Amino acid sequence: MRLLVSLALAITAASAQKFTGFDATSLDKSADPCQNFYQYACGGWIAANPIPSDQSRWGRFNVLQEHNRAILQSILEAASTDKPTRTVVEREIGDYYAACMDQKAIDARGIAPLKDDLDRINAMRDRNALTGVVTHLYNLGASVFFNFGSSQDAKDATQMIADLDQGGIGLPERDYYFKADPKSVELRKKYVEHIARMFELLGTSHEAAAKKADAVMAIEMELAKGSLDVVSRRDPNKVYHKMTVKELASLGPDFDWEKFFAGTRTPQIQGLNVDFPPFIRALDSIIVQANIEDIKSYLVYHLVTDTAINLPMNFQQENFAFYGRTLSGTQEMRARWKRCVDQVDGSLPDALGQKFVERTLGEEGKKRTQQLVNGIEMAMQQDLEKLDWMTPKTKEQALVKLHGVANKIGSKSNWIDYSKVKISRDDPYGNNERANEFELTRRLAKIGKPVDKTEWEMSPPTVNAYYDPQENDINFPAGILQPPFYDNKADDAVNYGAIGAVIGHELTHGFDDQGRQFDAEGNLRDWWTEQDAKAFEQRAQCFVKEYSSFVAVDDVHVNGELTLGENTADNGGLRLAYMALIEVLGGKTPPKKDGFTVDQRFFLGFAQVWCEHSTDESKRLLAQTDPHSPGEDRVNGVVSNMPEFQKAFACKIGQPMFRYPACRVW
Known part of the structure; x- marks a missing residue:
């Protein structure tokens, strides 16, 4: 059993492009933010960014994914040149990539x-x-x-x-x-x-x-x-x-x-x-x-x-025809280099990951992210202390758990040594088998041993974040510490709405319907009073009902029970990020920027993270398998529960973005 709760469907690392934390051109100003805030915040972006033919879903997560993949490609292309000056790590990842890229040789072997x-x-x-x-x-x-x-x-x-x-x-x-x-x-x-x-x-x-x-x-x-x-x-x-x-x-x-x-x-x-x-x-x-x-x-x-x-191209094409085109609605198979980048990242994640970190991760970004984490953890402490539905006994245990949350930012420091894996420039099939066997042996060798808390469950280029209830830690890979999630040139309002909401989201996972069942040490143990457990479940059912009313595609609704943990984390996370922003502002009201108040920019920064659109096949697939709600529902479902949003955009009761009564757990 391994229960990791992540920000989004796992995305691991088109051309590099400039990113910003907030983009005014992404707006659809013809839309009414109180009728459909997602359309208002993202309509322009969706219209200007059609789904590429090799994708089933295209959003700002995917754009950053492609940016990271391009960085990985440049690393691997350089490492794949058979030069005597290559380091051990460069030889490992370079030869693996070179073997994967030789499609002619693969076809010839049959x-x-x-x-x-x-x-x-x-x-x-x-x-x-x-x-x-x-x-x-x-x-x-x-x-x-x-x-x-x-x-x-x-x-x-x-x-x-x-x-x-x-x-x-x-x-x-x-x-x-x-x-x-x-x-x-x-x-x-x-x-x-x-x-x-x-x-x-x-x-x-x-x-x-x-x-x-x-x-x-x-x-x-x-x-x-x-x-x-x-x-x-x-x-x-x-x-x-x-x-x-x-x-x-x-x-x-x-x-x-x-x-x-x-x-x-x-x-x-x-x-x-x-x-x-x-x-x-x-x-x-x-x-x-x-x-x-x-x-x-x-x-x-x-x-x-x-x-x-x-295997030869006809096997790859047939595999794509079902899993890519039929199941997900993707029109074209991704370029060979993209698939080979992903294979190296999957088979030798620490070898490629350390090169990615050398290229991208700055100490300033790590330091600033830690400051944001500290502020949001403080906001959660204040929120817990003020909760009117939780008794002091459970509240005390919740605070112990909160104070025990560990933070991992950027990447690990103890990289896996792949020197025992034989990697050949002319044996892609064997390379994959040997890498798989090495990883299986490595993981099974842990059985009966103490947990190594320095391990990560995502590679550094991954555009995601996660909370691990069994280790009680939140994890932010280097891949996500970039715009639109974190932008060191953006104002606090935008950063708190984007990466701040991500941090709050992961922190709230420790107290969602899954996370709340684990204690501060990561043990599956009931630390709630019966009264408080019932109060939590009653409040959580409000989210189940709310999100189950959203239509994913055709006659398929969002599964409010499957997505409960993520929806709880989205709602609680944005609220915590807003509380932390108010604390940072210290009572000051910054002037408007780009025509928007600080509160408006906060909510726009949050919403634009989730700008996306998908094929109908992908929507149907994700509605049945993904514990995350679609981007539009992640935005509208959250802001419609927040009085601060309604005040910022002058929404009135009776409008879609003013849910009454609002759903709230944290």
């Missing part, structure tokens, strides 16, 4: 790199060989049947334990397999057709490929039936079931777990968290009941899908 792995799968004669094959694929990074790794013990946050979770499906979420609406039925049909085409690319006849695709889908359907739904998975108590290996074996006796753990070089397991035990029973039933040839087909398909980027 599926030869897959041969040994395919032969191993096809050599299975019975279920007794299954564990060995699954272990081999797991070491290579193929995601089959389940997810296994290390995690903090939710009830002893000082220790790392083994963690076994559901997985093994190719559609985004379990409910995709069961929804009966026409679009969902059609999507499943297209998915099966996609699986069949992948088998045809391997040389399977059309008729045989169709049968194999049906078999893969049947196995995935059974895995999905045994899986926990995405909303229930947000409850940490529903994904914590600590047991022994012996108890696991009784749940799934037909898979040799001891052999799997030995084959993945897992240290001796004293305690194991099985996120959802019914899933293991469902997996065991599949192993017993499924035809061995069908299991082979399932393993082959997932191996090919997971390695498609390092």
